[in-house]
Amino acid sequence: MIGFSARKSPLEKEWEILIKKEQDFLKRRQEKKDSFLNQKLAEKVPEKLQSTLDGAFFKAFTVIFEKGTSIIEKTYRRDDIEKKHKINAFADETLQNRKSIKKFSKEAGNAGNKNLLISGVAGVGMGLLGIGLPDIPVFTGMILKNIYEIALHYGYEYDSTKERYFILLLIQGAVSYGDTLLEIDKKVNEYIKEEKLPLDYQRVKQIEETAGVLSKELLYMKFVQGIPVVGAIGGAVDVVYMQKITEYAKMKYQRRFLEKKGKK
Numbered sequence: 311m312i313g314f315s316a317r318k319s320p321l322e323k324e325w326e327i328l329i330k331k332e333q334d335f336l337k338r339r340q341e342k343k344d345s346f347l348n349q350k351l352a353e354k355v356p357e358k359l360q361s362t363l364d365g366a367f368f369k370a371f372t373v374i375f376e377k378g379t380s381i382i383e384k385t386y387r388r389d390d391i392e393k394k395h396k397i398n399a400f401a402d403e404t405l406q407n408r409k410s411i412k413k414f415s416k417e418a419g420n421a422g423n424k425n426l427l428i429s430g431v432a433g434v435g436m437g438l439l440g441i442g443l444p445d446i447p448v449f450t451g452m453i454l455k456n457i458y459e460i461a462l463h464y465g466y467e468y469d470s471t472k473e474r475y476f477i478l479l480l481i482q483g484a485v486s487y488g489d490t491l492l493e494i495d496k497k498v499n500e501y502i503k504e505e506k507l508p509l510d511y512q513r514v515k516q517i518e519e520t521a522g523v524l525s526k527e528l529l530y531m532k533f534v535q536g537i538p539v540v541g542a543i544g545g546a547v548d549v550v551y552m553q554k555i556t557e558y559a560k561m562k563y564q565r566r567f568l569e570k571k572g573k574k
Contacts, residue, residue: 328568340488395417395463398410472507475508485551
């Protein structure tokens with residue numbers, strides 16, 4: 311926890327702004343309200359689609375974690391981002407002002423905005439063609455690509471077991487509501503402090519939980535996305551959920567970054 315002095319430093323000011331953003335996010339996500347479209351679709355979606363979608367997301371996360379990270383890394387220049395972070399870190403250590411400390415969130419935000427655009431184009435394009443379930447590996451890959459880039463801009467890696475646990479928690483938290491969100495948010499903040507896996511951590515179980523939360527949220531829209539032309543509506547929802555995940559991931563990586571700076 312960052313301590314406050316009589317005169318607030320740039321770090322303390324950024325911390326205050328971040329806490330307000332987090333509180334606003336939690337407040338906005340206290341209750342989920344189903345749209346009119348979702349209520350209508352509930353009558354038409356096949357019963358087996360939920361379990362099929364669960365399995366598709368589980369497989370996508372598993373395959374990407376095991377074999378796909380190197381492929382995702384071909385879509386951006388990891389070395390360049392890491393070098394940029396080092397330059398920004400040196401400038402911040404030298405200048406120690408709000409402009410230098412905000413540089414990290416600005417770079418992360420630029421990466422997030424670019425990936426949101428790509429995700430939207432891909433989702434709508436596949437929806438026009440009536441591609442629903444096959445879109446899941448692409449969408450999952452875009453989620454992870456986005457988080458990976460945000461992590462690098464704040465100086466964190468993403469390919470260890472414990473970092474993948476953190477990433478899965480971020481995705482869960484971003485699409486959860488109410489008490490469930492508060493519980494996950496607590497776990498996220500605990501990880502930020504300790505950077506350790508829970509004693510009862512099980513990789514497969516964590517992937518299953520995250521896949522289940524995502525599939526439940528996207529069930530109706532992935533059903534619609536499987537219908538040619540009309541599916542563009544379902545595909546467009548990809549960007550809505552990418553936005554939620556991006557917002558939450560940026561806040562939590564910024565929290566890690568600021569807490570680490572506060573301990574120096």
